[in-house]
Amino acid sequence: MDRATTSASSEGEYRFKVVLLGEGAVGKSSLMLRYVENKFSPTHSSTIQASFLSKRIDLGDRHVDLDIWDTAGQEKYHALGPIYYRGSNGALLIYDITDQRSFERVKVWVRELQRALGDTAVLLVVGNKLDLDKERTVPRAEAEQYAKSVNAEYLETSAKENIGIADLFERISALMVDHVEKQRSAQVHTTTFTTSRRGIQLVDEPQQRGSRCCK
Amino acid sequence: MHSVADPELDDDRRLRVQISERDLLCINGCGFYGTPQWGNRCSKCWRAHQIAEKRDRDYARNKTLLTFEKFEEKRKLSTESRSLTFRNIMKKSPSILSGGSGDNSRDDRDRRSSTATQLRTRQLSPDSSEARVKYTDWLIGNLPTSVVQEITRMTKYAENRINEFDVVPEELSDQVQTFYQHLNDRLSHNKFFVNQDPAFVQDVMEQVERYLSVTTYNRLFCPSPEEEAGDLSLQARIRSLNWVTSGFLEMKLDFTKAEVLESLDDAITECISINSPRRMDEKLDCLLKCCHCIFDALKKSGAPTSADEFLPVLIFILIKANPPLLQSNVKYISRYALPHRVMSGESGYFFTNLSCALQFVQNMNHESLKMDKREFEAYTSGQIQPPPSAANCGCNQAISTMEQTAKRFENLLTEQQKFLEEAEEFARQIEIDEARVMEDYEEVFQTYPKADLVDAMHSAEIEEQKTADMLKECGITQ
Numbered sequence: 216m217d218r219a220t221t222s223a224s225s226e227g228e229y230r231f232k233v234v235l236l237g238e239g240a241v242g243k244s245s246l247m248l249r250y251v252e253n254k255f256s257p258t259h260s261s262t263i264q265a266s267f268l269s270k271r272i273d274l275g276d277r278h279v280d281l282d283i284w285d286t287a288g289q290e291k292y293h294a295l296g297p298i299y300y301r302g303s304n305g306a307l308l309i310y311d312i313t314d315q316r317s318f319e320r321v322k323v324w325v326r327e328l329q330r331a332l333g334d335t336a337v338l339l340v341v342g343n344k345l346d347l348d349k350e351r352t353v354p355r356a357e358a359e360q361y362a363k364s365v366n367a368e369y370l371e372t373s374a375k376e377n378i379g380i381a382d383l384f385e386r387i388s389a390l391m392v393d394h395v396e397k398q399r400s401a402q403v404h405t406t407t408f409t410t411s412r413r414g415i416q417l418v419d420e421p422q423q424r425g426s427r428c429c430k
Numbered sequence: 431m432h433s434v435a436d437p438e439l440d441d442d443r444r445l446r447v448q449i450s451e452r453d454l455l456c457i458n459g460c461g462f463y464g465t466p467q468w469g470n471r472c473s474k475c476w477r478a479h480q481i482a483e484k485r486d487r488d489y490a491r492n493k494t495l496l497t498f499e500k501f502e503e504k505r506k507l508s509t510e511s512r513s514l515t516f517r518n519i520m521k522k523s524p525s526i527l528s529g530g531s532g533d534n535s536r537d538d539r540d541r542r543s544s545t546a547t548q549l550r551t552r553q554l555s556p557d558s559s560e561a562r563v564k565y566t567d568w569l570i571g572n573l574p575t576s577v578v579q580e581i582t583r584m585t586k587y588a589e590n591r592i593n594e595f596d597v598v599p600e601e602l603s604d605q606v607q608t609f610y611q612h613l614n615d616r617l618s619h620n621k622f623f624v625n626q627d628p629a630f631v632q633d634v635m636e637q638v639e640r641y642l643s644v645t646t647y648n649r650l651f652c653p654s655p656e657e658e659a660g661d662l663s664l665q666a667r668i669r670s671l672n673w674v675t676s677g678f679l680e681m682k683l684d685f686t687k688a689e690v691l692e693s694l695d696d697a698i699t700e701c702i703s704i705n706s707p708r709r710m711d712e713k714l715d716c717l718l719k720c721c722h723c724i725f726d727a728l729k730k731s732g733a734p735t736s737a738d739e740f741l742p743v744l745i746f747i748l749i750k751a752n753p754p755l756l757q758s759n760v761k762y763i764s765r766y767a768l769p770h771r772v773m774s775g776e777s778g779y780f781f782t783n784l785s786c787a788l789q790f791v792q793n794m795n796h797e798s799l800k801m802d803k804r805e806f807e808a809y810t811s812g813q814i815q816p817p818p819s820a821a822n823c824g825c826n827q828a829i830s831t832m833e834q835t836a837k838r839f840e841n842l843l844t845e846q847q848k849f850l851e852e853a854e855e856f857a858r859q860i861e862i863d864e865a866r867v868m869e870d871y872e873e874v875f876q877t878y879p880k881a882d883l884v885d886a887m888h889s890a891e892i893e894e895q896k897t898a899d900m901l902k903e904c905g906i907t908q
Contacts, residue, residue, distance in 0.1 A: 228628070232774055244736030264725040266737040267779040282774050284782075285737035289680075291798050292741060295786040302773050 230280045231391050234300045236324045237309030238317040239288040242343045245374035246309065247283055250384055272388045279388045288320075296324070297331055304391045305337040307383070312342040312371065313350040318358065325365050337390045338367035341383060345373035554645075557708060561644035568637050577622050584613055585638050592646045599653055603765035606642075606650075610635060610768055632770070639768050640709050647708040650766050652758035661755045668752045668791060673809045673816040675749050678799050679742045682733035690730045694747065697723035701751040704759055710767040713759060714777040720747065721780045737783075745787045760788055 235243045244265045251268045266285040271278065286292075286299045300306060308324055310317040321340060328336060340362040342353065355371065362369035370386065372379040456464035462472035471479060554562070569578045588609050595602060617623050617631045643650070652658055684690050700720035704713050724743045725735045733739050748756075763781060764772055772781050790798065796806035808814045 230774060239738045244734060244738070264722075264735040264740070266735065266740050267776055269775070282779070284779055287737045287741035287786075289738060291800065292786070292790065294793070294798075295741075295789060298782055298786050298789065301782075 227277045228280075229277065229388075229392055229395065230282070231304040231388065232282045232284060232302060233305040233307060233387060233391075234284045234286055234303045235307050235309060236286055236296070236300070236321075236328075237288050237307075237341075237343075238290075238311075238314075238320045241288070241309050241311040241314070241317045242374050243285055243288065243309050246307075246341075246343060246372065246380060246383075247285060249374045249377055250380045251283075270384070272385060274385065274389055274392065277392055279392065281384065281388060283384075293323075296327060300328060300332065300336075303332070303336055304395070305339065305387050307339050307341050307387060308367070309341045309343050310353070311344050312353050312358075313344055313347050315352050318342075318353045322361070325367070329365070337387060337394050338365065339383070339387050339390065340367050340369045342369070342371040343374060345371050345378055346376045557647075558645045561641055565637060565641040569634075573634070574622055577617075577620060580620075581613070581617075581634065581638065584609075584616075585641060589642060589645055592642070593649050599650075599657075599761070599765060602650070602653075606766050607769065610639070613638065635768055636711070639766075640711065643710050643766065644708045651708075651762045652755060657758055657761070658755075661757050664757050664792065665752055665754070668749055670810050670812070671749055671791065671794060672752075674794070674799065675746055677816070678801070679746050681742045681746060682731060682739055683727060683743065684731035684733075687730060690727045693723045693727035693730060694750075697721075697727065697747050698751040701747055702753045705754050705756075710763055710771060713763060714767075714771060714781060717780050717784060718777060721783070741783060741786065741790075744783055745790055748784075748787050748791055756788065760785060 235247065237243045247268055248265045251270055268283045270281045270283065272281055273279075284299060284303070286296070306324075306328055308321045310321045325338060325340075328338060340358060342355070342358055359369045368386065368390065370379055370383050372383055374380065454463050456462050456472035456475050457470045458472070458475040460472060460475060462474065464470040464472050464475075468476035469479070566582070569581060573581070588606075592602065592606065595605075597605075614631060614635055617634060618628070623631055652661070683694070697720045700716050700723060704716045704720070707713055707716070721740075721744070724740060724747060728735050728739055728743065753759075760781075764785070770778070772778050796803040799806065805814075809816055
């Protein structure tokens with residue numbers, strides 16, 4: 216059922232989908248707004264919406280069209296997660312460094328993502344609200360160690376002070392490009408892009424005709 | 431319950447034996463007297479019995495009606511695929527591609543039809559023929575003839591097969607998607623497209639999808655009666671969940687602002703109109719407009735426009751609008767739209783949100799709303815009404831007008847109260863003043879008596895004196 220997302224159409228051109236996962240009020244939307252508009256406002260009243268954004272990133276000779284999907288982080292919508300992150304190439308797992316609970320939620324998501332997407336997606340754990348470093352409850356070392364243990368990268372940001380935001384999106388784009396290219400070179404040996412045998416039926420190939428239509 | 435006692439048998443028995451008090455009582459044992467005409471029931475039990483019987487009858491009738499409809503549907507589907515026999519097509523639908531009409535072209539058509547399947551078309555609806563004209567025009571206007579021929583051949587083949595196939599929707603979906611993939615690959619490797627912008631292939635693909643979604647709509651959209659029944663039950667469920675809209679979704683909308691309500695109304699309208707067009711892009715456009723209206727409403731309420739705020743409102747709109755054939759529309763798009771439409775871009779994002787909202791509504795229970803199970807069920811079955819809240823009252827103009835009037839009345843009342851108090855105070859003041867004036871008067875009166883009074887008093891004294899004198903004289907004389 217899962218269709219392969221078109222992550223690359225031609226040489227050096229990529230299109231990626233990145234989901235933002237994180238509990239409500241950890242600053243997912245602020246992060247996104249800060250990146251795309253370089254704005255921080257507690258009410259975000261300037262743009263039409265801050266839940267879906269598209270941005271083109273140049274990484275040397277590679278160009279990435281990034282679709283950034285914000286998700287509803289409230290606990291009661293947790294079960295909807297799989298619909299959101301289906302087919303995504305990367306996930307930003309955001310937590311609030313002053314809120315231990317939001318960090319625990321990130322761990323839940325990581326487990327789910329790894330089960331659902333396997334190694335097709337790149338994970339990046341983000342500790343936001345670095346501006347509130349004094350009130351930090353999640354030690355940096357702990358988060359770094361955790362990220363390492365689940366094979367993810369770790370970064371810290373502040374949407375309010377604009378620290379590390381641009382780096383964050385460039386980093387995940389680069390990671391996704393690497394990931395896709397690595398996978399592709401691995402696939403060259405075993406070219407397994409199977410066009411399912413039944414599928415040919417809608418395609419006008421003489422030898423396939425009449426295979427099923429009399430049914 | 432009880433089987434109806436035979437009245438005749440009952441009569442017989444009455445002739446032969448003494449009737450006891452018990453035989454006269456209602457067979458339900460409710461303590462009232464029964465009558466043979468009512469199957470030995472009292473009037474109340476007879477009524478209840480009749481209602482129960484009617485319900486059973488109606489149920490049985492509905493069931494047969496439904497099964498009949500299903501049967502009809504199945505028959506229609508199977509005949510539709512069968513009616514594609516060669517003779518039928520020749521009789522009914524002159525293909526617009528064949529151009530000429532009349533007997534002399536018949537042989538020609540015969541020959542062509544037997545060699546090329548693309549002429550096997552049914553009667554085209556106005557929509558379909560318009561789509562075909564537009565599609566062909568676009569292809570001819572943008573592509574070299576050889577490419578046009580190839581694409582037309584492939585789409586026509588696919589179109590006919592889609593109409594013919596009698597497979598489950600999931601399989602058909604797979605096949606349509608593979609067809610897109612195949613066509614896409616083929617075009618990308620075509621000489622003509624190699625030198626073009628890759629986006630151009632996508633344009634062509636969109637045209638193909640647009641064309642197919644119009645001409646094979648009846649086959650692809652809501653293909654089985656089961657799916658239609660699913661839509662109806664979903665609609666009934668959403669109706670029973672209408673109470674959720676009154677404040678159970680934690681939205682940051684400002685229902686007191688008229689422009690917020692306006693945006694929400696627009697969103698509801700767009701949400702309902704998703705069902706109207708045939709084309710995927712038009713359906714998704716309606717969804718896009720609906721979502722933008724929601725963001726407008728959020729913005730006008732001064733709330734953040736993030737996904738945390740957006741999804742609850744979308745769910746709210748979904749429940750309020752209760753759009754027709756929602757599930758079928760979602761399935762139709764997810765099965766047969768081009769992958770990039772539903773997986774990426776803004777349309778993909780909003781479509782995903784719609785799917786999420788739909789799933790949330792379908793699975794909604796007491797846990798997802800964090801409330802007591804019994805309370806949830808009571809609301810859903812309509813046993814208790816949810817408390818009125820801003821979310822509901824704000825949407826209801828009559829209530830908001832009433833609220834305003836009530837507020838005005840309240841103001842009037844407080845003013846009246848104040849006025850009354852002032853009047854009382856005034857009256858009290860008057861009393862005090864009056865008393866004081868009287869006192870003063872008395873005092874003045876005492877200090878400065880009038881001349882008349884003095885005279886009168888004086889004469890009265892003289893009078894008294896005289897009387898006393900007279901009495902003295904009398905006393906002496908007596």
